[in-house]
Amino acid sequence: MLLEGVEKVFDVRKKTGFLKRERRRVRAVDSLSFSVARGEMVGYIGPNGAGKSTTIKMLTGILTPSGGRLRVAGIDPTRERMRLAHRIGVVFGQRTTLWWDLPLLDSYRLMHRMYRIPDDRYRVNLDRLVELLDLGDLLDTPVRQLSLGQRMRGDIAAALLHDPEVLYLDEPTIGLDVVSKTKVRDFLRELNTERATTVLLTTHDLQDIEQLCSRVMVIDHGRLMYDGPLAGLHRAGESERTLVVDLEREMPPIDAPAPARVVRVEGPRQWLAFPAAESAAPLVARIAAEYPLVDLSVREPDIEAVIAKMYAERAGLRDGTGREGREGRAGRAVSAEERGSAAGDAPEGRDEGVGRVVS
C-alpha cells in the first residue's frame, strides 16, 4: 500500500441566509504519504473528523483523490475499483455488509457467487473462518438476531471469504464486551500470522493497537502527525495510564516511586497515574508487597488525550517555553517537505520504541 502526497478536497455549500449559499472547501486529506508493507498490521488513529474514513474510502476506490498517487496491491483504486475489490476486504464496525433478514450462511453463499470464489477455495475458507471465529452455531441464525459481537465476527468472516491480501478494519471492536473483543483480537493475530494479511486498523481503543499493531499512524486535519510504535507515541505525548487500586481499607495516599503518583483517593480506592510507555509491573509489585491489596486494574489513556498532549508539547516547543523537545524524546521530527515525499522508508528505530513525529 503506497500513498504519495494524496489530497482530498470536498466542496461544501452551506446555507448562510434565506437565499444565500456559501461555498467552502474542506481539505479532508492533505499531502498524505505513507507506505504499508505486505503483512504489516498498522493502527490508523486520530480524533473525529481527522480524515481516517476519507483515506479508507480512497484506498477502496469509493472516493477519488483530488491529487497525489495511490496504490493498493499494485492497483490504482480509482481506475480499477472492481479488480481491487477482489484483493481487499473491508469491515465497518458500525455497519454490516450482511443481509439483515437472511441466515448468516446465506450471506456467505451470496458472497461466494458475487466474488466468484472457486468452490473448493470457498469451502476451505468458510470452514477455517467458522472454526477460528467460533461461528458454527450461528450459521442458521438470521443476522438481525445476532448479538453485536456475533455480528462483528460474522462480518469479519464475510470480508475474508475471498482471500483478500489487504483488510481495512474500521472500529472492529466498538461496542463489544471484553470477551468478544478478545475473540476478535485473537482472530486478527492468527489471521496475520497464518495468511500474512496486511491490516489497516482504525480504532478509538488504544488496547486494540497495543495488542495488535507494532506500528501506529496518527492523522489529524488530514495530515500525518506521527508514524511509529505506540510506545513512542505515548512518549511523544507524555501520556499516562492509570492504575486503579482497591485496598482493604481507607489509607493515606500510596507512597509510589516517581514519576508515578496518586491523583485521587476515594475511600479504600486510589488512582495512580504513571507513564503509559512504561510497564505497570514494578509499580504493581511494589504496591502488592507493601499494601493490603484487594484488586487492581489498569486504564489506558484515550486517543484524544494522547494527541492533545502531543499538541501541547509542540506548542511548548514553538512558544519557547523551553520544555524538552520532541526530537530528544520521540525520535526524528520530519519537515513539511519530507512529509510531502513518499514515506516508503520504515521510520528509523521503530523497533526500539522510537517513532517519527511529523512537523
Ligand SMILES: Nc1ncnc2c1ncn2[C@@H]1O[C@H](COP(=O)(O)OP(=O)(O)OP(=O)(O)O)[C@@H](O)[C@H]1O
Ligand atoms: N462527503 C463529504 N462532504 C463534505 N465533507 C466531508 C465529506 N466526508 C468527510 N468530510 C469532511 O472531511 C473531514 C474528514 O472526515 P472523515 O470522515 O474522513 O474523518 P474521520 O477521521 O473518519 O472521523 P470519524 O472518526 O468521526 O469517523 C471532516 O471535516 C468531514 O466533515
